[in-house]
Amino acid sequence: MYRIAIVGAGAAAALHARAIQELDNAMLCAVCDSLPEAAERFANTWSCAPYTSPDELIRQEKPDVAILSVPVFLHGEYAERFAASGVHVLCEKPIEMDAERALRLIRARDEGGVKMMIGHVVRFWPGYAEIRDMMDRGELGDILSAVFSRASQVPARGGWILDPERGRGAIQDMLIHDTDFLHYLFGNVASVYTLAAKDDTGCYDHVTANLRFENGTIATALASFTLKDNAYPFTTRYRICGTKATLEYSYRAAVLDIQAGPQAEWFICRKGGQPEPLKIPQRNAYAAQLSYFLDCIREDRAPVLGSLESARESIRILDMIRASAESGEIVREN
Numbered sequence: 502m503y504r505i506a507i508v509g510a511g512a513a514a515a516l517h518a519r520a521i522q523e524l525d526n527a528m529l530c531a532v533c534d535s536l537p538e539a540a541e542r543f544a545n546t547w548s549c550a551p552y553t554s555p556d557e558l559i560r561q562e563k564p565d566v567a568i569l570s571v572p573v574f575l576h577g578e579y580a581e582r583f584a585a586s587g588v589h590v591l592c593e594k595p596i597e598m599d600a601e602r603a604l605r606l607i608r609a610r611d612e613g614g615v616k617m618m619i620g621h622v623v624r625f626w627p628g629y630a631e632i633r634d635m636m637d638r639g640e641l642g643d644i645l646s647a648v649f650s651r652a653s654q655v656p657a658r659g660g661w662i663l664d665p666e667r668g669r670g671a672i673q674d675m676l677i678h679d680t681d682f683l684h685y686l687f688g689n690v691a692s693v694y695t696l697a698a699k700d701d702t703g704c705y706d707h708v709t710a711n712l713r714f715e716n717g718t719i720a721t722a723l724a725s726f727t728l729k730d731n732a733y734p735f736t737t738r739y740r741i742c743g744t745k746a747t748l749e750y751s752y753r754a755a756v757l758d759i760q761a762g763p764q765a766e767w768f769i770c771r772k773g774g775q776p777e778p779l780k781i782p783q784r785n786a787y788a789a790q791l792s793y794f795l796d797c798i799r800e801d802r803a804p805v806l807g808s809l810e811s812a813r814e815s816i817r818i819l820d821m822i823r824a825s826a827e828s829g830e831i832v833r834e835n
């Protein structure tokens with residue numbers, strides 16, 4: 502049984518607590534948050550011990566794994582603290598604020614001799630995780646284009662997300678999900694061109710990034726916080742066009758009044774054929790992600806999905822996207 506501590510008791514923490522409950526080989530022992538009331542509230546909800554000091558938590562609880570769900574600019578600092586005490590770390594996305602700061606986690610992992618992984622959960626998401634296998638089996642043929650998007654209200658959670666310096670709005674909080682996934686599907690990026698808008702606080706709230714990959718694939722990723730003050734639910738979509746098939750997915754997180762509950766649709770349209778619905782697997786992606794990480798620890802192998810090196814490449818791509826948004830120019834790989 503792995504003893505797990507969650508660090509940062511905000512929105513992402515609850516997703517991880519639910520995931521831990523689904524696994525037979527994991528138990529939530531403690532939560533740590535710098536705000537005592539946040540730690541207490543979370544501990545009461547999820548039946549674990551509250552702490553405000555990570556060092557005290559480590560001393561008292563001796564966790565095997567820490568899940569870091571603190572704001573991004575704290576990822577490196579906390580990863581160092583836990584790794585130095587021999588605690589394995591599953592850290593939320595993105596790895597850090599930029600590629601340079603991401604090196605801190607890589608050093609902490611190597612010096613601490615622990616396993617460390619970044620929770621790029623889309624790699625485990627039902628309807629997304631399967632794409633790589635479909636591509637490997639040749640079902641889609643050569644990929645000609647891909648369009649991925651996600652949109653939500655401006656998050657009510659932590660004000661840091663909208664801070665132009667520390668949270669960087671929709672680019673760092675939302676776009677990273679799809680650009681990391683595109684990097685996972687198509688490899689290294691050759692160039693990017695971004696169009697992005699800022700809200701009146703100076704924070705990006707809408708971004709479209711066009712990416713050309715070294716393998717020739719062209720893809721677009723769109724992320725938006727512009728669903729203002731209305732009932733339109735969190736929505737994600739993609740369409741991948743290959744020489745053999747077009748694959749499309751769309752998901753709405755909540756009721757659109759006309760129907761109850763979340764709505765998802767996934768289908769493939771094979772060359773010469775009609776659209777065929779695909780069955781979206783039922784699984785909790787956060788539980789699948791944690792289960793994968795615990796398997797890596799048990800079998801003493803490095804996590805490949807969400808490796809620090811690939812997460813660092815993803816944040817480097819994000820750096821290129823931001824540079825293009827700022828300059829209005831195409832940014833090419835050096």
Ligand SMILES: NC(=O)c1ccc[n+]([C@@H]2O[C@H](COP(=O)([O-])OP(=O)(O)OC[C@H]3O[C@@H](n4cnc5c(N)ncnc54)[C@H](O)[C@@H]3O)[C@@H](O)[C@H]2O)c1
Nearest residue numbers: 509510511512513534535539570571572573593594658659
């Ligand atoms: N994978 C996903 O689906 C997903 C969803 C949401 C957020 N995230 C990621 O999770 C991380 C946290 O985001 P969130 O939305 O949960 O943020 P949040 O603002 O809701 O929660 C962050 C928590 O960290 C606490 N905190 C702040 N400073 C701290 C410190 N120095 N020490 C300990 N605790 C501290 C805050 O009090 C707060 O409770 C980010 O990396 C974000 O990108 C991932």
